[in-house]
Structure formats: C-alpha cells, structure tokens
Amino acid sequence: VTRADAARGAGRHRVVIVGCGFGGLFAARALKRAPVDVTVIDRTNHHLFQPLLYQVATGILSEGEIAPAIRDVLRRHRNVRVRMAEVTTIDVGARTVTSVQRGEERTTPYDSLIVAPGTHTSYFGHDEFAQWAIGLKSIDDALEARGRIIEAFELAESEPDPDRRATLLTFAVIGAGPTGVEMAGQIIELSRRALRHNFRTIDPAAARVLLFDAGPAVLPFFGERIGAKTERNLSRLGVEVHLGAAVTGMDEDSLTIALGDGTSETFAAHTKVWAAGVTGSSLGRQLAAASGGTLDRLGRVPVQDDCTLPGHPEVFVIGDLMALGDLPGMAEVAMQSGRHAARTIVARLDGKPDTPLHYRDLGSMATISRFSGVAAIGPVRLTGFVGWVLWLVVHITFLTGFKNRVSALARWTISFVGRGRSERTITVQQVLARQAVAAREAAERAARGGQSP
Numbered sequence: 001v002t003r004a005d006a007a008r009g010a011g012r013h014r015v016v017i018v019g020c021g022f023g024g025l026f027a028a029r030a031l032k033r034a035p036v037d038v039t040v041i042d043r044t045n046h047h048l049f050q051p052l053l054y055q056v057a058t059g060i061l062s063e064g065e066i067a068p069a070i071r072d073v074l075r076r077h078r079n080v081r082v083r084m085a086e087v088t089t090i091d092v093g094a095r096t097v098t099s100v101q102r103g104e105e106r107t108t109p110y111d112s113l114i115v116a117p118g119t120h121t122s123y124f125g126h127d128e129f130a131q132w133a134i135g136l137k138s139i140d141d142a143l144e145a146r147g148r149i150i151e152a153f154e155l156a157e158s159e160p161d162p163d164r165r166a167t168l169l170t171f172a173v174i175g176a177g178p179t180g181v182e183m184a185g186q187i188i189e190l191s192r193r194a195l196r197h198n199f200r201t202i203d204p205a206a207a208r209v210l211l212f213d214a215g216p217a218v219l220p221f222f223g224e225r226i227g228a229k230t231e232r233n234l235s236r237l238g239v240e241v242h243l244g245a246a247v248t249g250m251d252e253d254s255l256t257i258a259l260g261d262g263t264s265e266t267f268a269a270h271t272k273v274w275a276a277g278v279t280g281s282s283l284g285r286q287l288a289a290a291s292g293g294t295l296d297r298l299g300r301v302p303v304q305d306d307c308t309l310p311g312h313p314e315v316f317v318i319g320d321l322m323a324l325g326d327l328p329g330m331a332e333v334a335m336q337s338g339r340h341a342a343r344t345i346v347a348r349l350d351g352k353p354d355t356p357l358h359y360r361d362l363g364s365m366a367t368i369s370r371f372s373g374v375a376a377i378g379p380v381r382l383t384g385f386v387g388w389v390l391w392l393v394v395h396i397t398f399l400t401g402f403k404n405r406v407s408a409l410a411r412w413t414i415s416f417v418g419r420g421r422s423e424r425t426i427t428v429q430q431v432l433a434r435q436a437v438a439a440r441e442a443a444e445r446a447a448r449g450g451q452s453p
C-alpha cells in the first residue's frame with residue numbers, strides 16, 4: 001500500500017502494536033502524523049517506567065508517578081486507539097492478533113505489526129522461588145515488595161523471640177545488577193535513615209541487607225573498576241555482599257547458596273527480592289515458530305537488521321523481546337527500535353527502501369544510595385555525586401509527563417535531602433495483586449508448556 005493508495009480511500013494502513021512499554025510507546029508516538037490507523041494493545045492500562053520501580057518498592061515514589069495511563073499519554077494522537085487486553089495469539093499467516101479482556105476474545109487484523117511485550121521475571125528453572133522472592137517487573141510487583149518490606153518491620157516490632165525478630169529484619173536481594181544494587185541501597189537507607197525514631201521495641205538500623213550474585217562482580221556491565229568501587233560503597237553503607245553465590249534453595253524464612261568451593265550456606269531471611277534475571281514474553285515462542293527459527297538463550301526472538309521477523313517483513317519485533325546482535329535489554333534500545341519500526345512503516349508507504357537499525361549507545365547508569373551513582377557513557381565512567389546528578393537529570397528528562405517530573409523531583413527532595421518516605425501504606429489490595437500475579441505466572445508457565453525458561 002502506498003501513501004497515495006491510502007489517500008485514495010483503499011483503506012488506511014492498519015498498524016497493531018502489542019505492548020506499550022518503552023518500545024511500543026515510542027513506536028506509537030513516531031506514527032503520530034502518519035496516514036495509518038494504530039491500535040495499541042497492552043494488558044495494563046499504564047505505561048511503566050521500569051527503571052524507577054525500585055523507588056516505588058521502597059516508598060519514595062507513588063505508582064502513578066512512574067505509570068501514567070496509556071490513553072492519557074497518547075490522548076493527542078488522534079490516529080491511535082488503545083485497548084487494554086492480554087494478547088494471547090499472533091497469527092502471522094492470517095495477519096491477526098487475538099487478545100482477551102475479562103474472558104472475551106477479540107481478533108484484530110493488521111497490515112503491519114509491532115511486537116513489544118518485553119520480558120518477565122525468570123527464576124532460572126526454580127519457579128517455586130516466586131512465592132518467596134518477589135520479582136520487580138510490574139507495579140503489582142513493586143507494591144507487593146513495598147508491602148513485604150514495610151510489613152517485616154511492623155512484624156518485628158511485635159515479635160518477642162529475638163531470633164525470629166532477627167529473621168524478620170533480614171532482607172535478601174538476589175542479583176547484583178543495577179536493580180539489585182539499587183534495591184539493596186534503598187532498603188539500607190530505609191532502615192538507617194527513613195525509619196529512624198519510628199519504632200519503640202526494635203532498632204530498624206539493626207536490619208541486615210544481604211546482596212547475592214552467582215557471578216564474580218557487582219554491576220558487571222559497568223566494568224571491573226566501577227564494580228569494585230560499588231561493592232566497597234555498598235559495604236560501607238552496611239550491605240553484606242556475597243559474590244560467586246548461586247541461590248539454590250529458599251523457603252519462607254531462609255535462603256541457601258552454593259559457593260564456588262562446593263560448600264553451601266543457609267541464611268535466615270524473611271523478605272527476599274529477586275533481581276537476578278528475565279526471559280522473553282511467551283509470545284516470542286509463537287513468533288520464532290512462525291519464522292521457522294528458535295529463541296535465543298534469553299528467550300528472545302532473532303530478527304533481521306531492520307528489526308523484522310525473518311520471512312515476515314510486515315512483523316517487527318522490538319525492545320527486550322528482540323535479539324539483534326549484542327544489543328542489551330535496555331530502555332534506550334527499546335525506544336530506538338520502536339522509532340525505527342514506525343519510520344520503516346512510513347517509509348514503505350512512501351515507496352522508500354528499508355534501512356537497518358543504527359543503534360546509538362547513550363550509556364547506562366545506576367544509583368547506589370542518595371547522592372551516589374555510577375554512569376558509563378562510551379569510554380567515560382562517572383561515579384559518586386557527579387554520577388548521581390547525571391542519573392537525576394536523565395531520569396527527570398525521560399519520565400513521562402510534566403506533572404510526574406515535578407512531583408518526582410519534589411519526592412526526591414523529601415527523601416534524599418530530608419529523610420521522609422511518603423509511600424508506606426500496606427493495603428488489602430496486595431492480597432488480590434498477589435493472587436493475580438500468581439495466576440498470570442501459572443498461565444505463562446502453562447503457555448510455555450510447563451517448562452521453565
């Protein structure tokens with residue numbers, strides 16, 4: 001279909017976007033003035049800024065600040081329709097997407113399809129860990145983690161048995177990548193600063209925060225020097241870092257690790273956060289099968305250099321679900337691949353040839369605690385206060401919505417300059433969220449044929 005065909009009324013080109021995370025949102029935005037009809041389908045009603053989930057999980061930001069409603073973000077995009085539903089089937093032969101909303105199925109036809117459902121938490125074959133170690137991939141996860149962390153201090157305050165009290169006041173974070181480091185840093189700040197003078201029986205500052213990773217370094221992506229420095233900073237703050245420590249077992253109140261020398265060790269720890277890994281959405285399996293290929297080691301779909309599915313130039317797989325060269329699962333990759341898919345669709349309508357995705361690496365960053373961060377931009381490495389300021393500027397810039405930027409800045413002032421955490425509410429809704437997440441994970445396991453990723 002050319003732009004002229006479309007204008008002649010042969011029917012506007014229909015673009016369906018599955019998932020409205022960083023990839024899906026940037027694709028939809030880039031189609032704003034294009035002569036196409038766009039349908040965005042997401043299982044949630046919000047666009048989630050995942051890099052700040054740990055701040056919701058530790059009471060700094062509210063969920064609304066990092067998860068604005070998709071239809072509000074896209075309200076000025078008159079050619080975009082939003083549907084909140086779970087996509088269950090992609091039929092690349094019939095060119096349709098089937099989605100389910102409260103048990104009701106709908107089939108949506110497309111001319112071009114952009115698939116951006118991202119990843120979900122992987123427990124590396126130990127799906128039973130999910131009930132004790134909460135992942136950090138959704139708002140439900142973050143609120144659940146927040147509830148468990150805050151509740152642990154409440155339970156400890158009323159606990160007469162000192163051993164049990166110590167178990168309740170031990171927090172284990174598994175995975176020493178950016179999310180694990182940020183979680184460990186913020187739980188320590190919560191216990192040492194934010195909760196000070198709040199309790200009468202316990203001293204919240206006596207809480208232990210343990211950080212485990214099977215690998216040999218903290219923040220391996222940032223290089224050896226930054227990893228070693230971050231490890232020292234975490235230790236100084238009070239985080240106990242255990243590297244070369246693969247978690248092999250856990251239950252409600254403990255966690256067991258295997259060490260490189262063949263020995264194992266068990267720690268009493270009530271609250272556990274899993275930041276160790278993710279695997280591609282189960283929709284990837286359907287796409288790989290349809291293109292006669294297989295998923296890569298991380299459960300991602302191998303694509304051509306223009307982000308299209310082999311044999312299906314009308315299907316784009318972008319963001320975290322895309323396996324393209326050595327591009328990592330990062331927000332910037334999702335945004336640039338989303339924009340590229342949208343521009344390719346428009347270029348085709350203009351009769352122009354396809355071009356490969358040229359990724360521009362803008363670097364990566366993480367915070368360790370207040371006023372301390374790390375950033376890697378090309379060969380440049382920034383640490384400490386300078387790294388933290390850069391982190392602040394980038395996150396304020398990319399947070400969706402002006403109001404959210406203003407209120408996040410206010411909250412950061414309260415939490416980092418002062419010591420307050422405004423978001424410490426534990427609600428009954430968490431019980432429902434826990435059930436919903438468990439049901440969804442069970443459904444996803446069933447979709448994977450009962451196999452662990």
Ligand SMILES: Cc1cc2nc3c(=O)[nH]c(=O)nc-3n(C[C@H](O)[C@H](O)[C@H](O)COP(=O)(O)OP(=O)(O)OC[C@H]3O[C@@H](n4cnc5c(N)ncnc54)[C@H](O)[C@@H]3O)c2cc1C
Pocket residue numbers: 018019020021022023024041042043044046047048049050051052053054085086087088116117118119136137178179281283318319320321329330331332334364365366
């Ligand atoms: C805790 C955490 C911290 C991170 N920190 C950083 C960071 O500091 N810097 C960085 O660059 N990257 C970071 N990332 C990675 C970054 O968030 C991802 O790379 C990025 O979100 C990928 O974008 P995406 O569009 O591919 O997927 P996502 O952003 O995950 O979006 C996928 C969307 O698809 C929807 N969806 C999924 N399945 C379905 C379905 N079946 N039907 C309908 N909708 C569906 C989901 O609801 C979601 O809205 C972090 C990730 C996490 C989890």
